[in-house]
Amino acid sequence: MLVLVICGSFILSVTCHGGHQHSLYLPEISENKAKSFLHNRHIRSLDPHPDYCTYLRYESWCEWHIPYCQGQQEFTREHRCATLSTPCSPGQHCVLTTPCPAHFRHNCVDKNECDSNPCQNGGTCHNGNNQYTCTCLPGWTGTNCEIDIDECASTPCMYGNDCIQDRINSYICVCSERFEGVHCERDCRPGPADVMFLIDTSFSQKEAINQSVDFMTEFVKQIPIGPNDFQVSLVSFSLHPKTIFNFTTFQSNSSLLNALSLIESESGPTKTSDALQYASQKILNPANGARLLSNISHYVILVTNGLSTDRNQAIHTAQILRNTNPHFKIYAVGIGEDIAHEELVQLPTDASLSFSPDNNDLLLAMLKDAADYGCTDCNSTSLTDVIILFDTSEDSSPLKGSSLHSLKFVDKLVDSFDMAHTDIKVAMLTFSSDSQIKFNFSHISDQDMKAKIFTTTIDNRQRNTSIRVGLLKMEEFFTSPSSGGRPEARKICYLFTNGKWPTSENSELKHKIEELNAAGISVNVMVTVDDTDSYSDTDMSLTNAKEIAFDPYRVYIVEENNDYVIIQAAARETRYVKCPSDIFKSKH
Template identity: 30%
Template sequence: MKSIVDDQCLSHPCYNGGSCHDLIGSHRCNCTPGWDEATDCRTDKNECLATPCQNGGNCNDEWADFSCDCSKRFNGTTCEKDCRPGHADITFIVDTSSSQENDINRTVEFISKFVNKLPMGKNEYQFSVITYGFKAHLLFDFNDFSSKTDIKEALKQIHGNHSPTYTKLALSKAVEIAQSTTSGSRLSKASHHIILLYDGLSSDRYGTEEYVNSLNRLPVYRRTIRSIITVAVGSSIDYSEMINISNKPEYTFGLLHFDDVYNKILRDTSHRDCTDCTLHTDTDIIILQDINTNQNSAGYRSRQEAIRRVIEKVVRYNADAHIGLYSYTNNISQVFSLFWSNNTDKMVAAALQVDRKRNLTSNLSFALNQLRQKGFLSSNGGRGSNRKIIVIVSDGKWLDFANIKREVTLLQQSHVEVVGVVAGQDCSYDNFVRVLFDPSHVYYVAENDFTSLESFAGMTSYYKCDNDIFIKRQ
């Protein structure tokens, strides 16, 4: 029988609140958190002995805890998150049909710039390019080139053709090579993305949209393609088809929004918990409504309905966006300011009460000049360095094209983007294209189809990523 004098805990060997457990000829201390059982709870436990820091991170022992100094682009409590974007296969699809013959160089420049900014390799990004018109042609797959110089040289082979625009063939070809190891696809070891550069005017629109819908109906684990990004390029743009192909406003862009497309790819190919890319939503929008009485009554009502839908779609998509409304003829008048309200019904009600004035003409260049000087001031609700957009709603029957174009350019230089909404049968699409910075800034609204405005709403929310996102941390 064990005697009391054999109890190893009688000498109270455990320090700092530790409890003693008597063993045969020895004892064990159960320490309170942070103390080391190996020293009978006399000293701080070294949590780094368990090597908790992953991926080459250095461990710092702290009181009852540890911290990791992570290497390269790893992040997280134990450096478990790989915050360096990559492991993505990107396929660019280039429309070379008749409608794109004058814009091929712009498309090639876009792709070259994109490839040049991303690291390339088997453990980085891989690229392929498909051109299409009547048929889909694989210019090169993921295996063909190992240098950016060779890719940019191959892009010079792209030229326009006199042909229709069969987009479904190109999309199915992109899915095919994403599923083919022969084409260099990394299958499930990389995410797969399509960037479709075209004008939204497919010859096979119904078949294309049905094909994309069939892809979206697949369970997530069976989807080869993670995202289809549509980029508007051309002399005439139909965003309604583009939004149906990309399936989300945040995946539809204009060609001039290169940074938005690039940063979206970086965000989508990074660990979801990493913070190198931040979402910006504080966009200020001023709707500029032409109210001269020379407009067709039916057309004016169509444009008022378009204003209603702009407000509704923007607020629904991005509650942080602020909207102001100004009307103009030969002068400009504020209907409501940027900070007046974020209530959809209240803004719509005020917008629908705006009636035409007796003036037969309108001075758009003057109205734009006034907005450039005062529209986005803090006293009118402007919020500093955020994205700023002016939306022109008019029949487009202007005469002073040179003055309007000059004001649009000055606004662009002041980091204010000017877009137009074309609505009503009396509206001149060509005149909007003539004065705005790019055709991708024109949003065409077909009769009772306001889908294109969802793409505009997508402009109000965008990512910005750190410039050193690919640089190894020291």
């Protein structure tokens, strides 16, 4: 189809079926109508002015702008609405439904109560029959959304902690003391817990009873005792276990501390298996005050030297309890004149729960375990600097007799530190007529470290060199800025020797090791025992080691058949727990 427009006339050209074309002429419009169209179009494009709503010549503009003219014809509206024979009903008002001068019309219409924008603070207005409702934004309420909701009014913060309304539709709980969480819902004050001391009072522990009492005393002094906090029971054992007092006998620190001295030594064997079963079946029982609730932790602290008469059975019983009794966890602390580390690491619930009595590691590990899951007051850490101090003097070196076992043990001990995944750093020093730095705390590859360990040899230039020389060099190395050590790190020394130094040196060495311990450096004496050593030689070596050690727990026997368990025991204290000093600050 083809349409062709020619000057003033409309010609419609249509192609029909068969190819024929027909033309139709449309009629012309008059000149006046054309001018009127152009004039009205011009009027409609004018900017708003009140007069356009009044004069007939702007009628077309008014019809295009009715909402504007309704607002400009208030006098006309009042005049015409006054002539209504029947006033508008409640909820209605009289309006000019058509406000243009050619045909003013008025009528009663429903009011839009939302025209006055009654809803405040971003609320949405909904018009109704002679009424309105406001839908408020979160955080506001009231007829007109004029009331700021107090989010703290419902006391959302638990345990009496303060609530602050910091912004609209929001609040913050200010957690005090040991509370954590959005609503202070986690009470991070350790406990409540039931703690049972299981004390070895057998014949071999006769001289260690006072040390056991001292350990328990220091432990109890640092925890709150009461029905809503920690409860403590005491059981002694030798041939048979015996209850000294149960969990509810003493409900205050003062009364409990006085009762710890009631324990007495016995002359029988050490039947640890029976004691563990007794603790599980008899003492950990509501009849003895145990609180068998899901929110109560339960611990057995086994205080022994690890020289059980029934060692295999004791280890087996501990394993059964670990797997079948979810109500308590076994910890072990080595106290005695002779310490069998190989047993002490197998009796607890985990090998890492075997502890020395000369620090707070056991207590702090327990406090972390007794706090609610997710609490961050007590934290595990491995920030430790370790020095391997290796004796290469001719008489007291563990290499005497051409044995490489001590170096293999050092290699395995260093591997156990897992320095790639922990914060433990290791250095190695040797000493004889002089000292040598094998490697410092700066990281070197595992291959280089192993190579340096195995290049250690005996120095044949001087005999009977005092171990004190090595201890002094070790102390200096820990504090030297060039060594790469860290002032804030735990400091541990492993002194490798065969223990065959003159006994005349023991007093001086003991004094030096006590000084080092006071300065925060723990010295573990690693006594290498050779297969060729006689019983008397081994006995002399261990006697020397025990006489200089800060505590018998810190003497380890290094033999070819006990590498694994001794390394577990010796390496445990490189990983430990730190808690703030006010961990038991009172709740409000």
